[in-house]
Amino acid sequence: MSAWKDLPAQTRREFLRRVTILAGGTAASSALPALAAVANNVPQLHVVIIGAGLAGLCAAYELERSGHRVTILEADAKHVGGRTRTFRFSDGLYGEAGAMRIPTRHDITRRYIREFGLPLRKFVLSNPQAYYFLRGERQRIADAARLSRLYALRDDERGKSPDDLWSDSVVKALKSLSEPEKKDLTADTLATDKVRAYDQQSLQQLCEAAGLSDEAIELLAVTQGAETLLSSAATEHLREELLEVWTQGFDEIVGGTDRLASAFAARLRSKPRLGCEVVRMSQRSDIRRTAAVYRQRGTEQRVEGDFLLCTVPCPVLTRIVVEPELPGPKQRAIRQLNYDSSTKVLVVTKRRFWETDDGIFGGGTFADLPTGTTYYPSDNAEARDPRVSRGPGVLLASYSWGQAARRLASLPHQERVTSVLLHLSRVHPQLREPDIVRESASWSWDNHPYSGGAFAWFMPGQHSSLHRHIIAPAGRIYFAGEHASLTHTWMQGALESGLRAVREMLVAAQA
Numbered sequence: 001m002s003a004w005k006d007l008p009a010q011t012r013r014e015f016l017r018r019v020t021i022l023a024g025g026t027a028a029s030s031a032l033p034a035l036a037a038v039a040n041n042v043p044q045l046h047v048v049i050i051g052a053g054l055a056g057l058c059a060a061y062e063l064e065r066s067g068h069r070v071t072i073l074e075a076d077a078k079h080v081g082g083r084t085r086t087f088r089f090s091d092g093l094y095g096e097a098g099a100m101r102i103p104t105r106h107d108i109t110r111r112y113i114r115e116f117g118l119p120l121r122k123f124v125l126s127n128p129q130a131y132y133f134l135r136g137e138r139q140r141i142a143d144a145a146r147l148s149r150l151y152a153l154r155d156d157e158r159g160k161s162p163d164d165l166w167s168d169s170v171v172k173a174l175k176s177l178s179e180p181e182k183k184d185l186t187a188d189t190l191a192t193d194k195v196r197a198y199d200q201q202s203l204q205q206l207c208e209a210a211g212l213s214d215e216a217i218e219l220l221a222v223t224q225g226a227e228t229l230l231s232s233a234a235t236e237h238l239r240e241e242l243l244e245v246w247t248q249g250f251d252e253i254v255g256g257t258d259r260l261a262s263a264f265a266a267r268l269r270s271k272p273r274l275g276c277e278v279v280r281m282s283q284r285s286d287i288r289r290t291a292a293v294y295r296q297r298g299t300e301q302r303v304e305g306d307f308l309l310c311t312v313p314c315p316v317l318t319r320i321v322v323e324p325e326l327p328g329p330k331q332r333a334i335r336q337l338n339y340d341s342s343t344k345v346l347v348v349t350k351r352r353f354w355e356t357d358d359g360i361f362g363g364g365t366f367a368d369l370p371t372g373t374t375y376y377p378s379d380n381a382e383a384r385d386p387r388v389s390r391g392p393g394v395l396l397a398s399y400s401w402g403q404a405a406r407r408l409a410s411l412p413h414q415e416r417v418t419s420v421l422l423h424l425s426r427v428h429p430q431l432r433e434p435d436i437v438r439e440s441a442s443w444s445w446d447n448h449p450y451s452g453g454a455f456a457w458f459m460p461g462q463h464s465s466l467h468r469h470i471i472a473p474a475g476r477i478y479f480a481g482e483h484a485s486l487t488h489t490w491m492q493g494a495l496e497s498g499l500r501a502v503r504e505m506l507v508a509a510q511a
Contacts, residue, residue: 031108031499038506039066045509048073048292048303050281050320051311052272053082054491055480057264058112058498059309066506070270071303073294075316075450077275081261082311083451083482084491087346087441094256095346095394097443099491100375101125104248106492108499109260113253116263123250124378127363132223133427134368141363144223151215160216162223169210169220173198173234174241185239186486188471190464195235199463203237204230222368228402232338233458239486252378260491276301281308282323283476290476307505308477311498314470315339315452326474333469337483338462339453341446343405345371345398345420348439352393353430355380369423370407372400392438397424401454409444416442456483471500478505 045068049056052074060070074080083098101123102109113120128142135150144161157165174182177194184195198206203226207217221227229237240246253259265272279300280293290308293300310317314334325331354360354376362381365374375396380388398420400408408416417440425431445454458467463486471484480497487493 031496031503032111035062035499035503035506038503038510042066042068042506042509044068045307045505046071046305047307047309047505048290048305049309049311050278050292051075051082051481052080052261052265052274053311053481054084054261054264054494055082055482055484055498055501056309056311057081057261057268057272058495059311059480059502060268060270061264062499062502064269066502070268071305072268072270072272073276073278073292073303074272074274075277075312080265080272080274081258082494083445083454084257084261085443086256086258087443088256089348089394089439089441091392093348093392093394095377095396095441096257097344097346097441098445099257100396101250101252102491103245103250105244106487106490108495109490109492112264112495113260116260116267118259118263119254120251121254122362122378122381123252124362124376124381125246125250125364127360127376129358129360130363130376131365131427132367133365134219134222138427147219147223151219152213153215153219154213157213157216162220165212165216165220166224169207169212170203170234170237170241172210173206174238177238182242185235185242188486189468196464198238199233199235199458200460201234202231202460203234205460206234206237223366225364225366225373225401227368228340228400228404229457231459232340233460233462235463236458236488245490257491278312278320280321280323281310281477283308285475288476306476306509309480309501309505310477311480311494313339313451313453313481314456314483316450322474322477327469329469330472330474333466336462337456337466337470338459339483340401340455340457340489341403341405341409341444342454343398343400343408343416343442343444343446344396345408345416345442346440347395347397347417347421347437348392349395349431349436350392350438351436352377352380352389352391353436354395354428355384355389355393356386357430358428365427367423367427369426370400370404371398371420371423372404373398374424374427375399397421405444405454406446408442409446413440413442455489457488471497473501473504473508476508 047070049072085097087095130141132139148158181192184192190196276294276296278292278294283290291304293302314337362378421431445451478501480501482493484497485493
């Protein structure tokens with residue numbers, strides 16, 4: 001018998017409780033070791049997982065590795081991976097409808113990518129040869145300081161690049177924080193007055209408090225791809241700046257981001273059950289059991305387990321009946337948590353004119369047009385093979401967020417493409433050439449019935465008022481997904497939340 005089993009039950013429970021508390025307040029890199037600390041000596045559990053996105057797949061993978069049983073119910077009849085979704089075109093070309101890049105700092109994501117043997121290559125985020133298209137003028141990013149002539153800036157703002165303006169506002173605010181205050185940005189519950197104050201501010205208000213003029217804020221926001229995020233919580237942007245999300249480089253999965261979800265699914269003994277839309281979750285505390293009722297091919301079925309893990313986004317969760325009802329604060333958090341919108345329009349062109357004519361190998365063009373940001377493929381960024389440049393390529397012609405995304409999403413697919421090409425041809429006249437576009441695809445996460453939005457993104461005050469309720473379990477029902485993390489929008493957030501939920505369920509099983 002192990003020394004662990006020799007401990008009194010009360011001592012075991014207290015140890016597990018402390019491990020969970022400590023793990024919840026540390027960096028993401030501690031998530032897997034923290035899980036390992038509680039994985040042993042837990043009686044076999046049966047966990048019903050709702051949703052086969054990355055959070056659900058990761059949780060299932062780790063539960064099975066620890067000897068537990070899982071049942072995964074996925075509403076989509078043809079897809080696993082949630083908001084990782086790759087479009088496949090002819091000639092082996094592909095593009096991403098969802099997640100498309102992995103920050104260097106996202107250690108958990110990279111840990112699984114290495115474990116599964118998936119190849120990576122550099123994702124080029126910024127390229128000085130790409131363009132800004134602002135107020136009707138096209139300008140190379142390398143000449144960003146010249147943009148100030150297009151705006152009615154104050155004398156002290158003229159000649160500054162967008163990066164300078166970001167440093168004068170967001171970076172300056174971050175530097176004003178003490179080390180405990182910086183740590184507070186990544187805490188589930190905010191403990192410092194200064195960070196709580198920033199949580200009540202929007203990005204717009206932070207920039208105004210830093211002394212930026214309205215014209216400078218517009219220049220900063222458009223060139224950072226953040227114009228639709230000006231009303232969101234300042235703490236979202238301070239946290240990403242603290243964690244160096246945008247400054248330490250990115251990679252992409254060769255062959256498509258959906259390979260990560262496929263790798264998880266391939267290693268599961270219990271494969272996701274597709275086309276199973278959960279309509280009801282229930283639990284009984286007297287017998288420590290949970291149940292999910294789902295519809296499959298027009299009939300309702302029921303599956304029971306020791307725990308339920310719900311990983312669906314909040315817009316979808318609002319459609320599921322929960323018995324008994326969730327606590328009032330959790331219901332409010334699910335209803336109110338802000339989700340941003342995202343629409344992508346991709347085109348396959350018969351030649352990579354941005355490489356042959358403009359010398360752009362990877363990176364993005366930022367515009368105040370309805371197109372938002374345009375991203376160029378990174379697959380030829382290092383080799384710069386002229387044979388590849390003369391051949392077809394996938395251009396992410398439009399990546400838009402917020403109101404701009406919703407406006408595009410309101411159009412049928414072909415009208416989206418026509419509108420995007422009309423505007424983007426002002427930046428790249430080559431798009432007016434006959435038959436330059438061979439194929440196209442578009443995607444709106446708002447319009448997807450099992451997403452209802454692109455990603456969670458706090459509005460002012462939501463970190464303080466909602467986050468702790470979003471992540472809290474309700475009896476034997478646990479919750480995960482990028483919305484149940486502080487790493488919103490990223491695959492890392494989904495994985496972090498899945499690991500956290502597994503750890504908490506294993507702790508609860510020992511109680």
